[in-house]
Amino acid sequence: MATFFGEVLSVYSRAVEEDDDDDLTQNEEDEQIRREIEEKRSVRVQWMSQTDTRSVSCSHLIIAVGLNATGFTSAYVLSCGGWSAVGWVSLWNERSHSSSRTDSAPVPGQPACVLYQQEHNPSVMMCVCTCYVAEDQLFQWAEKVLGCVQKRALTVTVLSDCVLAEYKASDYLSGNSTPFLRALKTATYTGAVACPLLEQPNIITGLSAAVLSHCQVHQIPAVVYQCYSDVTHPDSVTMETYKAALTGLSAAVKMNRCPTSEILQKFTRVSEVQSNLYT
Amino acid sequence: MFISTGSGDPSFKGFTLIMPAVSVGNVGQLALDLIISTLNMPKVGYLHTDCLIPMAGNNPYATSAEDASQLSTNAEVYSHSDLKLVVLQIRTPIIQTKVRSFRKSLVSWIKSCGLVKTVLLSSSHAYQRDDRQLLGTSLRYLLTPSLQKVEGQRVEELGWREMERISVFPDIPDSEQRLYIPGGGVTKALYTDCCTEDISMAVALIFCSEGDNIADAFMLINHLNDWLRLLEKPTQGSVQWRVPPSWSLLFGSGIPPLIF
Numbered sequence: 346m347a348t349f350f351g352e353v354l355s356v357y358s359r360a361v362e363e364d365d366d367d368d369l370t371q372n373e374e375d376e377q378i379r380r381e382i383e384e385k386r387s388v389r390v391q392w393m394s395q396t397d398t399r400s401v402s403c404s405h406l407i408i409a410v411g412l413n414a415t416g417f418t419s420a421y422v423l424s425c426g427g428w429s430a431v432g433w434v435s436l437w438n439e440r441s442h443s444s445s446r447t448d449s450a451p452v453p454g455q456p457a458c459v460l461y462q463q464e465h466n467p468s469v470m471m472c473v474c475t476c477y478v479a480e481d482q483l484f485q486w487a488e489k490v491l492g493c494v495q496k497r498a499l500t501v502t503v504l505s506d507c508v509l510a511e512y513k514a515s516d517y518l519s520g521n522s523t524p525f526l527r528a529l530k531t532a533t534y535t536g537a538v539a540c541p542l543l544e545q546p547n548i549i550t551g552l553s554a555a556v557l558s559h560c561q562v563h564q565i566p567a568v569v570y571q572c573y574s575d576v577t578h579p580d581s582v583t584m585e586t587y588k589a590a591l592t593g594l595s596a597a598v599k600m601n602r603c604p605t606s607e608i609l610q611k612f613t614r615v616s617e618v619q620s621n622l623y624t
Numbered sequence: 625m626f627i628s629t630g631s632g633d634p635s636f637k638g639f640t641l642i643m644p645a646v647s648v649g650n651v652g653q654l655a656l657d658l659i660i661s662t663l664n665m666p667k668v669g670y671l672h673t674d675c676l677i678p679m680a681g682n683n684p685y686a687t688s689a690e691d692a693s694q695l696s697t698n699a700e701v702y703s704h705s706d707l708k709l710v711v712l713q714i715r716t717p718i719i720q721t722k723v724r725s726f727r728k729s730l731v732s733w734i735k736s737c738g739l740v741k742t743v744l745l746s747s748s749h750a751y752q753r754d755d756r757q758l759l760g761t762s763l764r765y766l767l768t769p770s771l772q773k774v775e776g777q778r779v780e781e782l783g784w785r786e787m788e789r790i791s792v793f794p795d796i797p798d799s800e801q802r803l804y805i806p807g808g809g810v811t812k813a814l815y816t817d818c819c820t821e822d823i824s825m826a827v828a829l830i831f832c833s834e835g836d837n838i839a840d841a842f843m844l845i846n847h848l849n850d851w852l853r854l855l856e857k858p859t860q861g862s863v864q865w866r867v868p869p870s871w872s873l874l875f876g877s878g879i880p881p882l883i884f
Binding site: 516545557562 | 627679681686695722
């Protein structure tokens with residue numbers, strides 16, 4: 346399925362094939378290979394300092410997924426200072442750069458999932474996820490990351506990007522209204538929601554869905570803010586849209602409401618037409 | 625695997641479970657949407673598993689603005705105590721490497737519930753039908769041996785057609801016959817597992833192709849209703865199933881006016 350010019354998304358066919366190979370002879374070697382692959386793809390939360398690996402007490406956990414969401418948290422929140430990286434989520438899949446899992450801390454600039462903690466208020470944490478989490482790792486990611494923070498008095502906020510083409514509305518949206526936010530919340534979330542709720546028949550998938558489902562089932566108050574944008578690369582207008590999502594958390598999270606262009610330039614990318622059919 | 629929405633696990637002892645197979649056209653899932661929506665079945669729990677692709681959205685069966693904001697996940701359990709009916713709705717595909725583990729968890733959950741019977745709604749590729757299957761109805765059924773004893777006669781009286789077995793080697797006469805449900809997802813494997821584990825299971829499937837499968841869903845659910853009598857059939861016309869709001873815009877957004 347092609348969305349924007351030249352961009353092809355892999356879309357699952359609904360037609361499911363019968364898997365006859367599954368029940369054929371499974372010998373010990375196959376089992377071992379399967380176990381090794383599972384081990385290689387497992388998700389682990391690792392901490393910078395060896396001291397505290399028990400559940401960290403946390404009142405607010407903000408998770409950012411997608412180039413614009415992570416760009417927003419970096420430019421508008423982390424740039425204010427007062428945050429320190431305390432851990433990361435290590436995982437490997439086919440899109441990781443290295444051929445096997447590396448258990449060392451991620452280098453800045455490399456795709457990674459880094460956990461930050463506010464220095465003056467350690468119960469506020471943020472997870473900035475720029476790496477690709479494969480489908481079969483999503484559930485484990487949510488379990489492991491949410492499992493390392495205490496559930497009591499926890500509220501989770503997820504910021505996530507989405508392409509506008511995925512948004513279905515009966516009347517066609519004109520270009521003026523994008524980018525915009527839509528929210529989904531768990532049953533136990535009682536806080537204010539900064540934008541309209543996501544209308545049926547729209548759904549969310551990916552990491553934000555995995556986190557929200559986990560929170561719904563375990564009765565953790567959580568809200569996902571999904572930003573629909575028609576721009577595929579990190580862009581300052583899209584990032585600015587997320588400001589509304591964190592306004593409700595202004596007591597806990599200090600935000601730089603107008604970052605300078607130097608800061609923004611580090612996280613945005615101007616669309617360069619690298620090659621097309623006409624050049 | 626099963627996590628209740630409220631405190632305490634509801635009991636499904638003596639209930640009938642209806643569940644879909646993620647199969648061609650998603651017909652089983654669509655049919656179940658009709659049941660849940662028409663019978664207004666309340667949600668009683670989630671199937672919290674790593675075997676399905678995650679997904680979340682607002683209430684697909686919303687009847688008003690108030691209940692529209694209830695969150696829905698990828699696998700949920702609904703129940704109707706008067707009809708002694710429990711429904712498992714699965715909304716996303718099974719992760720390829722976890723199919724076997726999902727089947728195992730499902731079978732063990734079914735066994736733990738103490739159900740009277742389980743019904744699996746499924747579909748199969750219409751283009752894979754052989755000559756016999758091209759004629760007559762496109763609906764088929766299968767019963768595990770334990771359910772055959774109880775419901776076999778009733779199903780015969782209804783005039784249902786059993787899913788035909790296919791020769792392993794089509795051109796060789798008298799070759800071994802096997803069950804073949806192309807496009808049925810886990811249908812065949814789950815059915816075989818239930819035969820082995822002596823679970824009472826019925827499979828109701830329809831031959832269809834990918835496309836607008838709403839009509840196929842209606843056919844399948846009316847067929848199932850003939851047997852299970854979930855809703856009374858009116859003397860004139862057919863049962864009025866309620867289409868849920870999540871079925872809107874199945875083929876994309878509205879048309880941009882600029883193209884005209």
